[in-house]
Amino acid sequence: MTMLRYLLDKFWDEDIWLPPNTTWDDLAPGPDKPVVLNDHTHLLYPIPLAIVLIIIRHMLEKYWFAPFGKSLGIKNTRPKKAPSNPKLEAAYQASSKIRHKQFYLSEEQVIGLAKQLDMTERQVERWWRMRRSQDKPSTLVKFCENSWRCIFYLYNFSYGLFVLWDKEWMWDIDQCYVGYPYHGITNDIWWYYMISTAFYWSLTISQFWDVRRKDFWQMFVHHITTIALLSFSWVCNLHRIGTLVLLVHDCADILLDAAKATKYANYQKLCDTLFAVFTLLWIVTRLGIFPFYIIWSTSIRAPMLQPMFPAYYIFNTLLCLMLGLHLVWTWLILQVAYKAITAGKLDGDIRSSSSELSDSSHQSNHSTPSRAHAHAHTNSNAHAHSNSNAHAHVNNHKDK
Template sequence: MLSELSEWFWQEELWFPKGLGWADLEDRDGRVYAKARDLWMALPMALVFLIIRQMFERTVAIPLASLLGVRETVRLKAPHNPTLESHYCNVTKYPTQTSIARLCKQTGYSERQLQRWFRRRRNQDRPSLLKKFREASWRFTFYLLAFIAGLVALIDKPWLYDLKEMWKDFPVLTLLPSQYWYYMIELGFYSSLLFSLASDVKRKDFKEQIVHHVATILLISFSWCVNYIRAGTLIMLLHDSSDYLLESAKMFNYAGWRNACNYLFIVFAAFFIFTRLVIFPFWIIYCTWVYPVTIYEPFFGYYFFNGLLMILQCLHIFWAVFIIRIAIRFLTDSAKVNDDRSDKDETDDSEEEEEEEKMKNGPLQNGHTVHNNNHSKTE
């Protein structure tokens, strides 16, 4: 059954223009072509990236954070309370007024103490500033090096300057060593990002990030199998060209370098809009959607490839809304640029509250109020 499914999946009518097939991509006369089995290389590459990332964050990112003056906010921990912890984990992190009244009766906490407990507990779950900086510095390093490497690999290629050249002699396009490593490194990196999503900082566009990583991995893998490699290298280079600017802006934001962060973000916004909303749809997609039908009849692989590109374009528009909104806010009132996708620590005015509680109810012992009335010590 598996062999039949594999035979159906790899049938030439799905992946190649009429009259062409897998036989055209067999190695001969010293010419080497991309093979589907090469994609297994992405798994050990992803593992290598995960290991390098851990080493990088410990040996480079943390000292760099200290050098740039990344300051951690001291977060006061919520005192352990099984009743509140159960409600927080199993019901909601933001209790309603009805729930607050019920929990006050169960714990002996005042409404203000209860709100403070949930505020502190939510802050405990938010990622630390250092964790955000470490992730941003790792992505910045990769995107910058990948962009430089991609530029070096493509600078002398004719399809970088004339996009129609990407289809010349298709699909009989010899695989170059630089293309092989460019593909495997990018595929391994995005696979490692997918594996680490569960432990990375979760932002409001978490689901969109998953869709992006999956679509990118599918796009890279498919373009490799059917020798859309020239188009694939251009798309990867285009994406890497602006991503490192965003990560550098984040790094300066976490370090508190407001002006550097804001101006880098504006430069990033200009690059993003030009590359993702102009070059990508009107040049790249035009040359993969409109131009190829002048050479050969459309086939399933043609629609599949362009469908993945359209998913990426929809994500570009989604993220452009965030970017433009932040850029407008900065240009109109010179406010500090903030990432709307990130959760921010809630203000904890606990010191003032604790002073009030001391005056009303007596001293605090280990973070728990000892009431002067008939209530027992809260746990």
């Protein structure tokens, strides 16, 4: 217990987390303080709030999104189950550990399994395709998932814009540092921070049973980075710059999930339009406002207005990490946009499970899953394969 206390004291060293000549007692809330300061114990609230959001999501998907999706003609059908085969099932599960849940089978493995089980290579491939399809969620499930995120981002962006509209730092970013660290917290900002943090906790938790994406680990890093930024900025009373980061990140995600939902509902023209507007808004906010306004402010303006401290570099590093993820996703988005223009439409579902692509490619090429996957990425001569390639890159994109 003494060792744990020692480690905690070292971790929360005031010389690391606070500006010079500032102590934790200075930032502790109390009746003698001229403003209401952040309480670090309130960071426990987003965890039960995340459970509440998951329950709300479940209720909305069951009683609102699913019926609405069915009224649009979206099917809830599931693929036929693969015949029971313990040895093939064991190979299938083992492939997930090697290939990170992508369940690909090399040509050599197909030949080896066919000899071992006295089956033809075509039979092994057919079973593998059926087994992978068995794990894929229905279109209705994916529609409900994207509808929930679209509704939440719309709410959170609207609420954030509403509560920040009359805040001085919304229009003059230097106010994020003037008078720091004695910035008071109001009820509306408190709720904005708590609900936003709870949402990212809910995404981190539900990610393990939601539709499996090809960018699973990028998204996991993104969620953990966002939670860390929100939590540490709350503890260090840097909530002003934190609210601006939230606002910038929420707006584009509304259109992304709306485009996905319309794709599943077969509103192709609306999907293409939403995706085009999303691409433009993403570039403006994630590669424009975020680096050249917010990160520029934290890197250039903040040192001019306040003495720096080690935690400042931690925050800036996390912000730059998020920018790095944005650059990766922007490259994928631009590839999707290019493929969509050359193919005539945005084909495939945005950021869907990567296994979907391989199966469709496999069926058209009559090759092993691994060869079909490679073919979908390299063959750009035929129009159908151009569409599949666009699908492949859209699959990699993220929601924040």
